[in-house]
Amino acid sequence: MPAYVVGHKIPDSDSICSAIALSYLKNAIGEECVPARLGELSPETLFILDKFGFEQPELKLSYAGESLYIVDHSDRVQGPDDIDDATILGIIDHHKLGDITTSTPLECWIRPVGCTNTIIKMMYDFHGVEIPANIAGAMMCAILSDTVIFKSPTCTTADIKCVEALAEIAGIEDPQALGMEMFKVKSAVEGTPIRDLVLRDFKDFDMSGNKVGIGQLEVIDLAIFDEMKDDLHADLAALKEEGGRHSVMLLLTDIMKEGSEILVVSDDDDLTAKAYGKATTEGRVWIDGIMSRKKQVVPPLQDSFAG
């Protein structure tokens, strides 16, 4: 029976490309693995799969009785709902350590780098397995996506070197140009239902017992949201109620201006003032330099809930 490799709910490019890349590696070393996904793919991820000739991983929500590798998360709320009834063989991740626990020893490769695929490249190197060109291409795109083409504060030297090495394997001369092409696909929001936009890259967190949902949209120019903000705000309020959340935030990140406007609906009017030192006006606040949910948005928020 094969093991599954699965990323987080509302999968992003890193979750999907990690699942594909890790499955190939595990198969190469004699451990049968199949990539899977917990939800629908974003236009960006579809662009990557199409460009490098991959099918979508199997949509699989239930893992009871199965064995699996978890990629790109270690928080229970982001993983399969029935994860307690599965055997976790390993976790490959680059986030804070979440609340997933196991009853048996496992394999964890967790590093403070910009992208899970940077770690999977280390695993290929450790096992001495050659990376096929199309897998290298997909891994490279995931790193360019997660690091916002090296602009995110989460980006490390390891990520940049990894992209260089993968670009060579994939035969791609200008990785950053491909990155911009990818972000243009990501920036196309016209015609997309509001709820789909809000959920495109949305994660729930448990913060001292409070459920907090944080979405992020990274685009080349925030102006595309100008006509949409009231609708986005209304949908955040709905999403907060539906999920019994304490707060919902949506980061509208301008990757060229290198900052984010945060839309907030919260039980606590002072949420952003406490966490980031900047209050909202009509539920909105622009903060210069904020590019990373993981590194800049979640930790101060978690600290402010904790104490």
Place this chain on the structure above:
Amino acid sequence: MPAYVVGHKIPDSDSICSAIALSYLKNAIGEECVPARLGELSPETLFILDKFGFEQPELKLSYAGESLYIVDHSDRVQGPDDIDDATILGIIDHHKLGDITTSTPLECWIRPVGCTNTIIKMMYDFHGVEIPANIAGAMMCAILSDTVIFKSPTCTTADIKCVEALAEIAGIEDPQALGMEMFKVKSAVEGTPIRDLVLRDFKDFDMSGNKVGIGQLEVIDLAIFDEMKDDLHADLAALKEEGGRHSVMLLLTDIMKEGSEILVVSDDDDLTAKAYGKATTEGRVWIDGIMSRKKQVVPPLQDSFAG
């Protein structure tokens, strides 16, 4: 300010040798680190430190405001009491994934192998840092201890290969003979206060909300305990009350006969029958083949608590 490297409470040889070996590696790559310990050392660990010329790591119980690497555990109950007020930079471990969480990304090297030091050897290789002979010797002894000279079911090919490589670096011709010498030191229990024996290698676990303490003594011949079992049993009962524990178990492991007698004091008379299919008689039961707390004792017990 240096970071600390610290193993679990009631430190064993793996926790101490890991702290020393990882600190050296981190210093070698420019990250200032100091080994520390959460308690007194066992005769076995003192034997290793003496043999390879190391001082005892600093006894340090409080880490508030400090940064630290956690080795040989990932369960909160086994770590520093004020770990919530510290910054965890990384975890190197070979146990099931415990309930430690962080608010920022970190470095985790967790592998299903027999000993933390086997993983630390991988880290030296990854960074291309040469292991000094005395550190190699201490790492090797920790692996021989944790794998019960390769007899434990937790022992993997990686552990055996690692001992071979470390023995060569340390210039030790017969690692297994050194292992037996070490276990003879470990087997010397005469004159040791009962409580010291019970706590020599004792770990608390949270099992579905119940505190369960499990100690283990590995010796060359169980006969040395013949006159002691009533006293041990009485002390387990006292320990159970003092700590508000649901159960306390002490594994008396015969490394030559390759099995363990388990002494049990529990709120549940059927504890071992449920978990291991074998009931106790007067709070004692011998189980053939049980050598490993981590692999053979904890998981079935945890499952039986989970329901």
